[in-house]
Amino acid sequence: MDNSFDKRIKVGLVGGTGYTGVELLRILIQHPNVDLLVITSRKESGLRVSDLYPNLRNHISLEFSSLDSPKLMSCDIVFFATPHGVAMSQARDLLESGVKIIDLAADFRIKDVEIFEKWYKMGHSCPDILKNSEYGLVELNRSNIVKSNVIGNPGCYPTTVILGLIPLLDLAEPLIDVSDIVADCKSGVSGSGKKLEISNLFSESSDNFKAYGVSGHRHHPEIVSQIEKISGKKINLTFVPHLVPMIRGMFSTIYTKILPHALDIDFQELFVKRYKSEPFIDVMPSGSFPETRSVRSSNRLRIAIHRPNNENRLIILVIQDNLVKGAAGQAVQNMNLIFGLKETTGLDSVAILP
Amino acid sequence: MDNSFDKRIKVGLVGGTGYTGVELLRILIQHPNVDLLVITSRKESGLRVSDLYPNLRNHISLEFSSLDSPKLMSCDIVFFATPHGVAMSQARDLLESGVKIIDLAADFRIKDVEIFEKWYKMGHSCPDILKNSEYGLVELNRSNIVKSNVIGNPGCYPTTVILGLIPLLDLAEPLIDVSDIVADCKSGVSGSGKKLEISNLFSESSDNFKAYGVSGHRHHPEIVSQIEKISGKKINLTFVPHLVPMIRGMFSTIYTKILPHALDIDFQELFVKRYKSEPFIDVMPSGSFPETRSVRSSNRLRIAIHRPNNENRLIILVIQDNLVKGAAGQAVQNMNLIFGLKETTGLDSVAILP
């Protein structure tokens, strides 16, 4: 492992105008080992990045380049903060030039092409690359990520739900009834991106709360495929996402049922043990109430478990900043891992509170 | 039924300084049959009501009276918007003077004195009155309320959860597994009252989301006692309340499992039928996503049911304004019922949106 500033990583960013993009920029600009070479944008080519994002004034002098900028080919790694489908269209050329890829969209999240195509309504243009890609949930898949050239960065909801369930499932026998899991998830508005949709307007989403996607959300198959892989069992998961009138933050309340054989387990100890070496996972003391603001702008994810009246219901509360651990921060965590840096490099800042 | 303006009701309000109190004032001031005689306050006696609540300027000229104002005795009905324990201490005197009572706190919500005393940490000073009181959920208990002198106005969470479950439970056989109900509930900040607590500060609760009370919330026994009564079964309910950074609004996501014998039922039709005569219950079209803002300042409660993939999981979404249908509006609905007015009198205003 090497964190000396001498180790330089040449980084490109495709699609730097959305919220995931600007968050990646914020992190990459402050990363001690990164040289940011190029940021592309279809629409904003030629514009100074700091004119679009005034928080970056005095921190970055780059302009947005056009999508086909040759500089991408001279990078060590390129992040895609683009709509679904873009990364797979540019992946082959980059890989052939020896450039590694981390896609923050869904192109490399779901191994089963049929499932991908059903949910994302598009053909997959490079199933061979998909096959060799890795799911970028470091805490689950570290040993494979480190050797990979193509990373599918996890969705925001899946990050919370999977990390909330791992300690209960990656065992010879699951400790909970896998046919009866409910994930009631809540996201800040930035989770739906910088999209011009009526429901994203301040006057529509402020002072309001609602559910959406009950009949089917794209993160559902992503979660299911991962936890089925972990547990080796067929999973039945009910997943309902909700929209919270806050900019950042994600909160998942996961309801599980402890199986009879596991009723005497000390679940607090189980979680603490499972994550004790993970720098970004904070298992809070038993009975804690994590608040999303405690991780605002941070790559940390906090978990608290509750077992009311010591009965068979186990409730797992998981929080993260959807733009950091749920997107840009996790992507940089993957990069650090791949390039042999300490995993927390550039990612250890304290959350902003209040 | 009589809505002529000639029918006058003399109304008193004990404790008009909290959010439930000011909301009662807003509704009562605009109620065509109400003469507001007296508003008491321990702390603000002598202050003009409109000096505390500038939205009431030009609408009300009363001052706060002291708690023992004799005017209370000349009212037809007195509302208590006070902390738990106040209504029961004043109930006997009022009843003996022929004054009816609606308590917006918990003194008359739970029939079982032991359970009340366990959860509210106080003795019950008038178990005999409690015995003759009625639970003021009109849609459940109309025929008893109309004859009653003492109403325990339901808690805000219970209103949503009970109304969301009634059509599934008030049958010879329940349609869902009563041993496996999850109510994941979310409330705006006004639900915790006008209390000087750190967690109620803007800088603490804005741009933040959290759960609380997982290990036990006072509304849990209230919900359970009512739905056990409805269903005639022992119920196992998991109830987790959360705090949303908005002023008003409550959203309950209720997860149930359809029993094998009920899999072919048309649940949409079931709900529509059950509530078709209820002026304040709006069963939305199948697959709808109710938003809390659609009932802001209104006494309406909306329900939408979802059954993903037509499997055995039935999800009920319920919304209300916690200060109206969840408190002050429901209280006035009870008053209308008791005094033979049309139930919607003074309660049929359109929700404020945006």
Added chain:
Amino acid sequence: MDNSFDKRIKVGLVGGTGYTGVELLRILIQHPNVDLLVITSRKESGLRVSDLYPNLRNHISLEFSSLDSPKLMSCDIVFFATPHGVAMSQARDLLESGVKIIDLAADFRIKDVEIFEKWYKMGHSCPDILKNSEYGLVELNRSNIVKSNVIGNPGCYPTTVILGLIPLLDLAEPLIDVSDIVADCKSGVSGSGKKLEISNLFSESSDNFKAYGVSGHRHHPEIVSQIEKISGKKINLTFVPHLVPMIRGMFSTIYTKILPHALDIDFQELFVKRYKSEPFIDVMPSGSFPETRSVRSSNRLRIAIHRPNNENRLIILVIQDNLVKGAAGQAVQNMNLIFGLKETTGLDSVAILP
């Protein structure tokens, strides 16, 4: 004056999909003398109004009609809640059919065609009608409005600034230096309408504050033309609008300088006297701090004047709900006046607080 419910007014609404439109609907639906005949929309023709605005469910059964609905011609009055330029294009036909018009956009706000065309970048298609129209600020122009067929409903900012200055200017000699007026104005986000613009997104405007339009805002010439007419003097006004992260509400801080001859005037008394018969203007006690929430959803406008250290600086604080007194409420106030109803009919509800 006649408020019996027998008096029926047939009302049409052109453009009911924006925030001003839905607010008009909320008020008109609850207005005791109004029969809402038709609501048109270019984009939503055929859609049920309550499908677009769920707060109107159970209150309205109309569908949006196409723009050229013949029903408009059988109305007594038609409101235009449309972009600038629409009302003037339909005005002549309606007037010839005997239909009165209230335009909530700017087509009939500015008498000087040149100034209109300069600021609104469009030709004026009916200068003759403009000439005979009236500026719909009731408190300023009541005697003319009552006889008029075409009303230009004031802009939101102008409503606050003009009403804040009238008592100082509608005199033989102004009491303040008319060459030195600063209006520092703040508006909730709904003021910019239901527009798909990046700056209107929740994630852009929440937890943020900014100014805009310093170099020139269309409300500037509107304010200036009115206060020049009132005072008979050339005015120099500096006007800076700002955006506040709240849905509704407008706050104007107006800085003026008292002229030497007026230093001994009791300004509090002056304001109280000027507005004592105005049902919607609330001059608060000296030294008060009005809050926008005290008029949320109400047609009331509150004024408080401050004179620090009794020197020559006079500061006028003015608040309103931008969608009510600043738009839809004021429009209905004009309608009431024109049709001989009590001015407060359908407009006297209590503001929602908290």
Added chain:
Amino acid sequence: MDNSFDKRIKVGLVGGTGYTGVELLRILIQHPNVDLLVITSRKESGLRVSDLYPNLRNHISLEFSSLDSPKLMSCDIVFFATPHGVAMSQARDLLESGVKIIDLAADFRIKDVEIFEKWYKMGHSCPDILKNSEYGLVELNRSNIVKSNVIGNPGCYPTTVILGLIPLLDLAEPLIDVSDIVADCKSGVSGSGKKLEISNLFSESSDNFKAYGVSGHRHHPEIVSQIEKISGKKINLTFVPHLVPMIRGMFSTIYTKILPHALDIDFQELFVKRYKSEPFIDVMPSGSFPETRSVRSSNRLRIAIHRPNNENRLIILVIQDNLVKGAAGQAVQNMNLIFGLKETTGLDSVAILP
């Protein structure tokens, strides 16, 4: 100048429980040269700091010490994030032990004891120390701060107003009419601290806007004394603070009048020149609209100047994060200066957006 990590500064913090305190902790924890020795709190002595502030979990292991902790005496510097009056009561002992002091309250902001005592309603216990203290506005007073042992860290409003006016006043002749300055200032709610006051509650301050302190705010004499010193003239300043429903952020709109002799000056150039060496002052391009979110969590302050129609009115827009440049960040900037570090050390992080 020396930024090597070898240079260690032993730091103490008195009063670490308020918002200024937790923000200081956030910055100090991440400062490469700081060893945080002790944090005191009257109320929370013995509590782990990270139990009060969960964003600090995994970053700090200290507990709050009692106020008289002897560790304070072994520090190089102690910050006071306490109510007014605390720093002056502990100053002499610390100074005699060779400990430097930065007070984030007002004890050392106003040189004139009489004015201090009038506005802060308390006697000043160490006028001699006050006399030798320095006003910690680095951009104004750098050469004196560097030699000082006692710093009065500026108030949040004064920081914006003074920095917005310096280029116009620190000249042989002021360029603006010093008898006619208006500062219309707006602050996020965190500016009023973590205080249990009704007006700080979410349900009171959310979705609301108001002015306060028109008749006199303690920051008024602070601003006036500084800009009188800068300009050598008697100043007449009208200052009106307002409360914005956002957590962090401050926006000042300053209205000035250009004197006749200065009408031809290029004010944009003037500001750019004056601040070109200042790492934390960003003079934006002419006509820009700074947004408070562009400095959220950052020590940067942005200025934009506007001159509508090129007339004699000059408007200066100034933004900052009230908790950073307006408090904790500026305090650390002072510390860096005093200890010979690069001024931006530990203060150059990118603002969080969105």
